[in-house]
Amino acid sequence: MHRLYVIPTIFINVVIIAIPAILTMILAFYRWDGMSTPVFVGLGNFEALWTDRVFWRALTNNLIWTGLFLTIPIGMGLLAATMMLIARRGSTFFQVIYFLPIIIATAITARVWQGMIYSPITGVLGLLDRYGLELTNPLTQVNTALYGVAVADLWHWWGFLCVIFFAALRQVPQEQVEAARVEGATFFQLMRYVLLPGIMPTISLMMIMTIIWSFLVFDFVFILTQGGPAFSSEVLSTLAYRSAFYDLAVGKAAAVSVIISLFGIVATIFYIRIQAAEIVE
Amino acid sequence: MKFLFTTALVAMGLSGGAMAQENVDFWYETANPDQQRWIQELLIDGFQTANPGFGLTVDYRGNELDKQLRIAMLSGSGPDVVFTPGPSYVAPMAQNGQLLSLEPYAEQFGWNESILPVFLEMGRYDGTLYALPKTYETIGLYYNKTLFAENGWEVPTTLAELEVLADTMMEAGIQPFSAGNSDWRGANEWFVSIALNSVAGPENVYAALTGQIPWTSEPFVEAINTLNGWWEKGYFGENYFSIDSGEQPMDLLATGQAGMMPSGTWQFQNVPTYFNQAGTEPGFVGFPSADGAPVFALGVGSTLSIAATSDVPDGAAAVIGHIFTPDFYSAMGSQWQGEWNMPLSDLSDVMMADTVLPLYTEAMANLAQSVGEGSYGYTTWTFLPPATNSYLINGIEEVWLDQITTEQYLAEIDANFQTEMGEGKVPSIPAR
Numbered sequence: 001m002h003r004l005y006v007i008p009t010i011f012i013n014v015v016i017i018a019i020p021a022i023l024t025m026i027l028a029f030y031r032w033d034g035m036s037t038p039v040f041v042g043l044g045n046f047e048a049l050w051t052d053r054v055f056w057r058a059l060t061n062n063l064i065w066t067g068l069f070l071t072i073p074i075g076m077g078l079l080a081a082t083m084m085l086i087a088r089r090g091s092t093f094f095q096v097i098y099f100l101p102i103i104i105a106t107a108i109t110a111r112v113w114q115g116m117i118y119s120p121i122t123g124v125l126g127l128l129d130r131y132g133l134e135l136t137n138p139l140t141q142v143n144t145a146l147y148g149v150a151v152a153d154l155w156h157w158w159g160f161l162c163v164i165f166f167a168a169l170r171q172v173p174q175e176q177v178e179a180a181r182v183e184g185a186t187f188f189q190l191m192r193y194v195l196l197p198g199i200m201p202t203i204s205l206m207m208i209m210t211i212i213w214s215f216l217v218f219d220f221v222f223i224l225t226q227g228g229p230a231f232s233s234e235v236l237s238t239l240a241y242r243s244a245f246y247d248l249a250v251g252k253a254a255a256v257s258v259i260i261s262l263f264g265i266v267a268t269i270f271y272i273r274i275q276a277a278e279i280v281e
Numbered sequence: 282m283k284f285l286f287t288t289a290l291v292a293m294g295l296s297g298g299a300m301a302q303e304n305v306d307f308w309y310e311t312a313n314p315d316q317q318r319w320i321q322e323l324l325i326d327g328f329q330t331a332n333p334g335f336g337l338t339v340d341y342r343g344n345e346l347d348k349q350l351r352i353a354m355l356s357g358s359g360p361d362v363v364f365t366p367g368p369s370y371v372a373p374m375a376q377n378g379q380l381l382s383l384e385p386y387a388e389q390f391g392w393n394e395s396i397l398p399v400f401l402e403m404g405r406y407d408g409t410l411y412a413l414p415k416t417y418e419t420i421g422l423y424y425n426k427t428l429f430a431e432n433g434w435e436v437p438t439t440l441a442e443l444e445v446l447a448d449t450m451m452e453a454g455i456q457p458f459s460a461g462n463s464d465w466r467g468a469n470e471w472f473v474s475i476a477l478n479s480v481a482g483p484e485n486v487y488a489a490l491t492g493q494i495p496w497t498s499e500p501f502v503e504a505i506n507t508l509n510g511w512w513e514k515g516y517f518g519e520n521y522f523s524i525d526s527g528e529q530p531m532d533l534l535a536t537g538q539a540g541m542m543p544s545g546t547w548q549f550q551n552v553p554t555y556f557n558q559a560g561t562e563p564g565f566v567g568f569p570s571a572d573g574a575p576v577f578a579l580g581v582g583s584t585l586s587i588a589a590t591s592d593v594p595d596g597a598a599a600v601i602g603h604i605f606t607p608d609f610y611s612a613m614g615s616q617w618q619g620e621w622n623m624p625l626s627d628l629s630d631v632m633m634a635d636t637v638l639p640l641y642t643e644a645m646a647n648l649a650q651s652v653g654e655g656s657y658g659y660t661t662w663t664f665l666p667p668a669t670n671s672y673l674i675n676g677i678e679e680v681w682l683d684q685i686t687t688e689q690y691l692a693e694i695d696a697n698f699q700t701e702m703g704e705g706k707v708p709s710i711p712a713r
Contacts, residue, residue: 033706034351035377114463120520121529139463140522142682226466229522230678242675245348247668248373248706 021261027254034250045255055256058227058234061146062263065235066214068150069157070207077161078203082191084162085169095166098159106156110223113152114139145225145233153220161206165199172198201278208271215263236260304336305596306360310346310583317341319616327612328603335596354379354588361597363586367663368403368412368708369670371584375406376705381587383410386598395605399652400624402711403581403663412584413601416622419577419648420471420660422568423542423552425534427561428455434540436566439573440479440507447516450540457516459531459539461524468526469674470661472508472517475543478578478658479570480504483713486659490710492702496695497688505680505687512681527551535559543568545580546648547619549641565640567647577651578658582620607631624652655713664708666701669694 028045030038049055080098084091101109118137120126125135138148172195180194196203218237221227227234227242236256244253312320325337340360342349347366353359354374363380365371374380387393387410393401396413404412424436432453437443447457462468477486481500488494489501511517518539524530528551533539535555542548549565556563567575585604587597603609605623607630613621615634618641625631628649633642651657661673673694679685701707 033373033704035355035373035379118523120523137520137523140520142684228466228675228678230682230684231675232682242671245351246671249668 024254024257027251028258030251030254032250033248034244035248038251041251045251048252049255049259054231054234054239055236057231058236058239058256059259061233061235062215062217064146065150065217066211068147068154069210069214073154073158073161074203074206074210076158077165078196080158080162081165081169082195084166085195086187091166095163098162100159101156102160104156106219107223109156110152110220113155114224118148139225139233140229142230142232145229149220149224149233152224153217164202164206168199168202169195204274205271208267208274211267212264215260302334302336303593303596304338305362305593305600307337307339307362307597307600308342308346308350308360308364309339310341310364310366311343312341316617316620319613323609323612323616324604327609328600331603332596332599335593335599337596337600357590359588359590361588361591361593362600363588364415365412365584365586367581368414368584369663369666369706371404371412371586372406372666372706372708374586375409375411379589380411381589381591381594383413383587383598383601386587386602390598390602390605392605395625395627397624397626397649397652399579399657399711400581403709404584404586405709412586413605414581414624415583415585415604416581416620417624417648418546418580418582418619418622418660419644419651419657420475420543420545420568420580421575421577421644422566423531423534423544423548424564424566425537425540425561426564428537428540429564436564437569438575439569440571443569444511447511447514447541451515455537456518456533456539457541458511458518459533459542460517460526460544461521461530462526463523464525464527467662467674469677470670471544473505473673473677474578474580474658474660474662475568476504476508477501477661478576479568480507482570483576483578483656483658487710487713489698490659490664490707492699496698497691501691502687505677505690508677509680509687528555531555532559535561535563537561545619546622546641546644547582549618549638549644550620552638552640563638563640565644574656575647576656576658577648578660579648579652579663580660581663664710666698666706666708669697669701672697 027038029040029042031041031044032038080094084094115122117124118139120129120137123137125137128135136144138144138151176194176198177190180190185193216237217235218241221233221235221238222241225233227238237260240253240256240260243249243256309320320339325339328337329335346364347370350359350363350365354363363374365374371380383392383404387401392410392413400414400417401410403414404410422437428434429436434446434449435442437446450457460468460472481504485494485498485500489496489498524533527548530539530542530544531548531551532555534542536559552563567577570576585601587594587601591597604621605625607625607628610621610623610625610628611630611632614631615637618637622645648657661670665673676685676690676693680687680690698707
């Protein structure tokens with residue numbers, strides 16, 4: 001009888017996730033404009049992507065993005081969380097401050113960065129320029145556009161990791177921390193031998209999720225640069241969106257989406273294996 | 282109890298009223314509060330008064346209307362009146378049987394006589410009429426008349442004069458072209474359209490659109506090289522990717538920080554606000570060409586059709602019929618310039634309000650004359666199929682930023698175009 005409880009969940013998963021996912025996988029092997037009858041093209045969409053320089057640019061950008069988000073926000077989050085653990089005074093206040101950007105709608109955050117910070121006319125960069133400090137809007141340069149978008153996303157993201165890590169750090173047995181202190185451990189020794197091992201499951205979960213999220217990134221890129229200039233900040237999801245809704249190449253968009261999913265699946269398998277190993281231990 | 286009875290009676294009254302009146306659904310894109318008020322008063326109320334048998338509901342769907350519409354049409358749940366962003370969107374819909382033939386209604390409402398033939402031609406697919414252009418537009422050169430007078434500058438009449446003037450402006454620390462694309466990457470194609478029509482010429486563009494010559498032909502190489510030359514000389518300024526495509530360029534122009542602005546007639550809606558604020562006088566001319574005669578590139582910003590699945594096709598046709606009348610043209614055009622510019626063949630009954638800028642009516646008259654003489658040019662968003670146009674917009678940035686050459690850019694445009702032409706996705710191109 002109790003098995004009936006899973007029926008609503010399974011129903012929702014099948015309707016909302018499984019069927020569209022299977023249809024997307026099937027569509028990746030068709031040429032379809034979103035309106036007419038799809039035409040089977042075998043691996044044609046994947047072959048087209050193989051020779052498409054914009055696809056490789058987008059894939060490279062996703063890898064750079066993953067690298068940035070696996071290091072900078074996790075590093076900042078860990079550092080700030082540890083600080084709050086050691087200096088407990090004011091930690092609630094700082095948690096709220098660090099967490100605040102994540103509850104602001106992405107569209108608003110992105111527009112604030114675009115119009116009030118980066119803009120040479122209405123933004124902080126424009127103001128600095130008027131005081132003689134010339135800074136170029138990073139979103140307008142081929143070499144910096146992706147990083148300009150990443151900074152805005154990092155600002156909104158790292159505080160979330162900080163709060164998660166702080167919550168995990170508070171679960172580390174206090175006796176271990178005090179024992180390390182009694183033994184004369186330095187701050188770095190405390191981190192290296194007590195705190196980090198204590199929250200390693202949380203860190204690995206966040207890293208796996210970061211990989212998955214990094215391949216799904218869309219909102220900040222689309223609002224701030226729409227993948228430009230000259231495709232320099234294009235990522236796989238913006239490429240899929242443009243293919244489906246501007247080029248009317250839904251099959252190609254489905255092929256890109258399948259590739260995005262492959263990275264997610266690899267990360268998920270990796271995570272499940274880590275989990276399984278921990279359970280055996 | 283009395284309240285319950287009253288409620289039941291009101292509900293019965295409402296349902297009775299609804300049964301007597303068939304409702305027409307019309308999905309519209311974005312409109313600000315003033316514009317929504319004009320739609321309510323002039324379109325909805327005006328239509329319902331003239332057609333008591335039908336009701337009209339206008340639903341504002343935002344900038345992503347075309348994407349919502351495509352999915353809704355696929356599932357057969359779209360609106361009755363289908364609003365597309367241009368003829369290139371009509372071809373695939375007509376191809377897949379999602380639109381109703383307008384031929385019987387063209388007879389009934391006299392559209393074959395009341396609408397300029399070129400525009401009827403653009404709404405055809407395989408010889409059948411599926412769409413009417415809701416608004417037509419052109420691109421030209423706005424300039425700051427006050428700034429020109431102060432500096433003794435003449436309005437350029439050839440491309441050579443334009444370049445000399447632009448160089449002079451740069452030496453004076455004034456940005457020659459006011460432009461931006463931070464909010465709308467599609468703005469890039471305004472300048473590509475200008476280059477194709479003013480440098481390569483409308484005859485060559487027509488030949489390429491009809492498959493007679495490839496897009497890699499010499500005139501197009503020269504056109505893109507010229508545009509790239511303007512970019513490299515700095516005519517578009519340093520902040521092209523940072524400022525928006527609408528109000529900020531108009532502000533730069535009106536305040537004299539920029540001297541000229543290549544843009545479309547839709548920008549007339551921003552002219553009074555910024556020029557009145559700056560206390561300067563605006564000017565607008567056709568964009569000069571290599572041989573001097575300005576080219577008015579023809580654009581259709583949106584079209585109206587009837588969904589094949591509509592259960593009130595007569596009502597939907599009546600709405601379109603109401604829009605294509607001189608009375609509606611006069612009333613809406615007097616309030617909202619550039620957005621409801623239906624291609625009526627006879628404008629003698631149209632009476633615009635005194636508040637409408639003479640510059641605007643003059644620009645539209647010039648375009649109408651070009652269309653009448655068959656000397657008009659072609660805007661890319663109106664005549665190119667979707668994937669070709671999408672690449673044209675994004676790829677030009679690759680040329681500007683030295684990522685690819687002009688030849689590579691045109692080769693990719695041509696490859697996309699030939700594929701889409703083979704798939705029947707090129708919109709109808711009226712004969713010259």
